[in-house]
Amino acid sequence: MMEGIEHTTSGDKRYAIQLIVNGDSYDIVVKANALLVNVLRDQLNFTGTKKGCELGDCGSCTVLLNGKPVNSCMVLAVEADGCEITTVEGLAHNDELDTIQQAFIDHAAVQCGFCTPGMIMSAKALLNDNPHPTEQEVREAIAGNLCRCTGYVHIINAVLAASNKDKKGV
Amino acid sequence: MYLPDFEYYIPKTLGEACEILAQSDGEARVLAGGTDLLRDMKNDVGVPKALVSLKAIQGLDQIAYVAGKGLVVGAKATHNDLAGSSLLKEHYAAIPETARVMANNQIRNRGTVGGNIVSSVPSADLPPIFIALNASVTMIGPHETRTIPLEQFFVGPRRSVLNCDEILTELIIPDQKTTGSAYLKLGLRRSGALAVVGVAASVVANGGRIDHARIVLGAVAPTPVRAFKAEQILVGNSVTGALLEEAGRAAADECKPISDIRGSAEYRRDMVRVFTKRALCKALQLPIK
Numbered sequence: 001m002m003e004g005i006e007h008t009t010s011g012d013k014r015y016a017i018q019l020i021v022n023g024d025s026y027d028i029v030v031k032a033n034a035l036l037v038n039v040l041r042d043q044l045n046f047t048g049t050k051k052g053c054e055l056g057d058c059g060s061c062t063v064l065l066n067g068k069p070v071n072s073c074m075v076l077a078v079e080a081d082g083c084e085i086t087t088v089e090g091l092a093h094n095d096e097l098d099t100i101q102q103a104f105i106d107h108a109a110v111q112c113g114f115c116t117p118g119m120i121m122s123a124k125a126l127l128n129d130n131p132h133p134t135e136q137e138v139r140e141a142i143a144g145n146l147c148r149c150t151g152y153v154h155i156i157n158a159v160l161a162a163s164n165k166d167k168k169g170v
Numbered sequence: 171m172y173l174p175d176f177e178y179y180i181p182k183t184l185g186e187a188c189e190i191l192a193q194s195d196g197e198a199r200v201l202a203g204g205t206d207l208l209r210d211m212k213n214d215v216g217v218p219k220a221l222v223s224l225k226a227i228q229g230l231d232q233i234a235y236v237a238g239k240g241l242v243v244g245a246k247a248t249h250n251d252l253a254g255s256s257l258l259k260e261h262y263a264a265i266p267e268t269a270r271v272m273a274n275n276q277i278r279n280r281g282t283v284g285g286n287i288v289s290s291v292p293s294a295d296l297p298p299i300f301i302a303l304n305a306s307v308t309m310i311g312p313h314e315t316r317t318i319p320l321e322q323f324f325v326g327p328r329r330s331v332l333n334c335d336e337i338l339t340e341l342i343i344p345d346q347k348t349t350g351s352a353y354l355k356l357g358l359r360r361s362g363a364l365a366v367v368g369v370a371a372s373v374v375a376n377g378g379r380i381d382h383a384r385i386v387l388g389a390v391a392p393t394p395v396r397a398f399k400a401e402q403i404l405v406g407n408s409v410t411g412a413l414l415e416e417a418g419r420a421a422a423d424e425c426k427p428i429s430d431i432r433g434s435a436e437y438r439r440d441m442v443r444v445f446t447k448r449a450l451c452k453a454l455q456l457p458i459k
Contacts, residue, residue, distance in 0.1 A: 059274070
């Protein structure tokens, strides 16, 4: 019972929520059954977040919710009310890519590209918590992101390279 | 993939939540992390008319030591909360280790201890280690609060003693002397895989002799089950390879596995033998052979 934020439109209840996406605040109205991934993509146009299995298995829809990677297909938008969300669109600053994005390009870690946004968000969360992970830690961090093209080797190399770049302060 | 319509409630207190559940005639479900519930709803497995969110209820995600009670884990603590808890690492390292082999990182950030228990899925990873550590669960209802051993919570696949107007609020691990405990999982992959077999063990040993042992098997019966015969074989005897092998064989005899896409009953039974032995070795801090 969210006080004062229930709306009734044509009989269906709506909920006024606030999402802080990539640092910008969005006041939106959603139905209770709206999934975060659909609100991000369809209502707010953050189509970088992909939909794959939509059952929490593939990780294509990974976003950071209050800094932690989650499957946005398994979160109700109403449940994310008041939360900070980072999508792949939130990583680049002006025309400069984030270190992890550049590393994916430099190491050919992208083939079809469908898993890439989710993969990058998992990698970003790992590097935020643990700037110099071991290969095993990288493998564990991206275990919830399925890639059917690369065989993961280039992706792991890219994440390790991004962490080393950080180490040299480049 | 879209979810069907449902009523959504976000109560601020447990009392309010129980009242909503009581008025819903069993048609409402409690929403915590949603990693089981929303998946079931998408798969059209039992679509509830209403969801009662625990999001606004404070204080259910703590992991803390309460004197006279034991280690208390709030139902809303996530699997990654368990994995990262220094308190658990210090006292029961097997619990964070179990949490780390569950699902994947994204799911571990949302899925909760309460959800993993309440879903009552036979292959769930947390119940075996919690039962091995003699944990209890507290359930709050509109009229009373009750605490029962987790061992008595499960009734069958996806069925438990939790009434539809009750909410599981916390898990309590009582103070105990333990030489060590362990949970070993056999999955078809290291990540994102359900247990084909899961074995938890907790032992008390003195000078090479086992004084006390609890062994719990997951994914090989309609509910997690104690391997009582295997425990009896161990107690009072000195640890030898032959003794652990005998306990493993007894546990394999006791379990009631089914054949499914993840493994045949025969394979599961033999893996119970192997994993019981290995879990005991790990709990006893012996090299795993």
